[in-house]
Amino acid sequence: MDTGIYIHVPFCARKCGYCDFYSGKFTKELSEGFTDAVIRNLRAFSGEHYTAKTVYFGGGTPSLLSTEQLRRIMDEVRRSFCLVPDAEVTLEANPSTLTAEKLSGTLSTGINRLSIGVQSMSAEELRFLGRNHSPERAAKAVADAAAAGFRNISCDLMLALPDQSADTLMNSIHRLAELPVQHISAYILKVEEGTPFCQQGIAELLPDEDRSAELYLTMVKELEALGFMQYEISNFSIPGFESRHNCRYWQCRDYIGIGPSAHSCHNGVRYAVPPDIQSFISSPVQQTEVTDPSPCGPEEYSMLRLRLKEGLMLSRVPELRTDIEKKLPLLLREGYVNYDGNILSLTPKGFLVSNQIIGHLVF
Amino acid sequence: MANDKIRNFCIIAHIDHGKSTLADRILEKTETVAIRDMEEQLLDNMDIERERGITIKARAVRLKYTAQDGEDYIFNLIDTPGHVDFNYEVSRSLAACEGAVLVVDASQGIEAQTLANTYLAIEHDLEVVPVVNKIDLPSADPDRVCSEVENVIGIPAMDAPRISAKMGTNIEAVLEKIVTDIPAPKGDPDKPLKALIFDSYYDSYKGVIIYVRVKEGTVKVGDNIRLMATGAVFNVVEAGFMDATSLVNNGSLEAGEVGYIAASIKSIGDTQVGDTVTNNDEPCDEPLPGYRKVNPMVFSGVYPADGAKYGDLREALEKLQLNDASLSFEPETSVALGFGFRCGFLGLLHMEIIQERLEREYNLDLITTAPSVIYKVTMTNGEVQYIDNPTNYPDPALIRTAEEPMVKASILSPSDYVGNIMELCQDRRGVFKDMKYLDDTRVELHYELPLNEIVYDFFDVLKSRTKGYASFDYEMLGYAPSKLVKLDILLNGEVVDALSFIIHADKAYGRARKIAEKLKENIPRQLFEVPIQAAIGGKIIARETVKAMRKDVLAKCYGGDITRKKKLLEKQKEGKKRMRQLGTVEVPQEAFMSVLKLDS
CATH class of the missing domain: 3.40.50.300 (P-loop containing nucleotide triphosphate hydrolases)
Structure with missing residues (x-):
């Protein structure tokens, strides 16, 4: 059986105001204990002979792990799994952590893709987001990564920030496109409950629904004009550079999550690891809680497939087909979807209201 | 005694x-x-x-x-x-x-x-x-x-x-x-029984308990009594009085006394307040004066928010009616709201109390339509119709005259607010009758007002315009001819029957605009643009648009946490259950309620 491995690295130098992922303050001891625990958990699978097609270090700030720690983990991946030769191995990285030395070290561990948290190429917006890098630092990190030999570089971008105009957003996009970048993840900022942004009432400052929608549509058009084709609601790439790991989520494929708060869809069950670094470090094998004993039913499958530009083949969900087709004419008329008689996919305008459309069609 | x-x-x-x-x-x-x-x-x-x-x-x-x-x-x-x-x-x-x-x-x-x-x-x-x-x-x-x-x-x-x-x-x-x-009561215990029913309630063990004032004669346990208006005959099981906490059966009641009678009465409809109780074997010559059947004045459609609760609503109404003969209801259907009941109430407070009791004591979630009064319509062929549901309002071409019920209203207030009150009454098509100073600072005003102008929110507005000082009372005056029209509300081009109402032609435009605005505020943006129109006959007199929704998306992928996404969509679906699906339009319950109180 083939799978993807997700490793959640739950610490940061400091936490960003908008982030609601599980992560705590970075210390050296913590990272050592964490690395050991990841290795123990990888080893727990060694008898299974799974083929690993992707590995993804997410966080938190995985680039805070030392080259040595990353190497130990990658070595264990190769020992306990059959890691395919062309595996996609991604590290999420903060630009300020990416020195030339760190980059070449990282590449030598087998990591071959970087997802760099650039977020914006406007100094003002970066200040607002509480990022500790400048646009110049971000540009240099990307250039250095390419120079070090990375051929698959993704950058994160945020849109619908307070006072963000189409101009500043376009400027960020153009500056990124001039760099050796193959993939862009562009997220509409959402103020999540319990985050500092939420407490500060940032939600009030965000552009309204209509302006956010305009920014998104402008961005999609511009990115595609620059060769970054949309393949998912928030993801764009030069063709061939789609994130294979993230696509596993949307294609209902198997993935194994390791680390506190990591999620898995493995052996026909969805489960999660409790968000507790101490318990993760001290347990011989991580604890898990089943979140869904029978995932990937037709509704869920449709929900995930409709996030992708390639869309949903209705022949794959015969039990929903009649209901869905009945509702299509109005959606087609409004330009929310495309339909060729079998494949149903959302347009950018449809992606913007995808919760409604998916809810309307599937749930 | x-x-x-x-x-x-x-x-x-x-x-x-x-x-x-x-x-x-x-x-x-x-x-x-x-x-x-x-x-x-x-x-x-x-x-x-x-x-x-x-x-x-x-x-x-x-x-x-x-x-x-x-x-x-x-x-x-x-x-x-x-x-x-x-x-x-x-x-x-x-x-x-x-x-x-x-x-x-x-x-x-x-x-x-x-x-x-x-x-x-x-x-x-x-x-x-x-x-x-x-x-x-x-x-x-x-x-x-x-x-x-x-x-x-x-x-x-x-x-x-x-x-x-x-x-x-x-x-x-x-x-x-x-x-x-206070004078002592008069009356002869040896005369034929004549007792006034002034209240009744349903007791699940004893049946209907009637409260009576015995004017003449005596009633004893074992007597056959007749309720003169309804003609129903019952055998007295208990006769006595009520102390502060319980009924005390002492076997009889005599002229001058106030007390209760229990006679295994099954239906409160048999025991009309104001009716006379007499002895069936030795009846009195004529009933006490002043009896009349109580008629509901205000009508409103009452629907369960969840259509599956229709049976529960009927049961609850039946139970309430056991104790409240003035509550009337009959089944009705609405395209917009499904199966429900047209309920008749004595007035607005009565309506609010019943609705509140249904929601609170019977745990029902309700949608109610705007209260309507009974309009009297004389058709061109001479036939007279009484209309308590706007949906049934006849084609204007077939109407010779339309009349609406009027009330005589009496308002007491500090004199400072006379201007505000007059403005309000005038705005509600009131006809000023007179004004009296009660003393240096307080006045009593009399107006004739159409009942339909006070059933919405008159009292609330009166209170707010007089800082809560004014008090208000009314009595029915009968019908007066009026220029009435039926105002329809259309969502996405289709009439929503539950939102139609009858209104004076001069006020239709203003109200139409307000309703359209209120609906716009209360109908959330959805996948499709929703035109809101108000129309008389085929003529559109107000229009608003709820623009199509532009953004509702989960952008992030949360490290493969799919369950979270799915839960969100399932929650969204739950939320939609509280909406009414009218064609392609989803209308929240609040929207139906919002049009009821336009000035507040």
């Missing part, structure tokens, strides 16, 4: 002027209830009554009082509903008494409701005993209030007991006044 030792009386008071508190003190002083058994305000025994401080259903209680003359007296305290919706019930309660204690707040003076009920008491030849309450308040001005009572009502009031029911001050003075001023 000799009749000359009986006193039958009620208490008349405006809301919050202390009727219930005084009743409690009287109960306490007459030791009808042991102090430790006292719950605050015993007479009001429905939750909603207590919360709103309004007594809805009359109750009667028998008390013993040893007066300063050394004699023992029987007091029958008959509690009356204080609100205009229950005007007829009040009049029947008054007809059971010889006297009325008029409670006036020492700082606020007489209010419209008090005045209306006092006039009603005087009409029934009741001896009115004024009492000035709340003298403990810093703002109390008993002298001014006493002279107001003398000027306005025309009864002597300078020696009225000045009390504080709350503090228990001077309550004996009230009791003594009841003995000395």
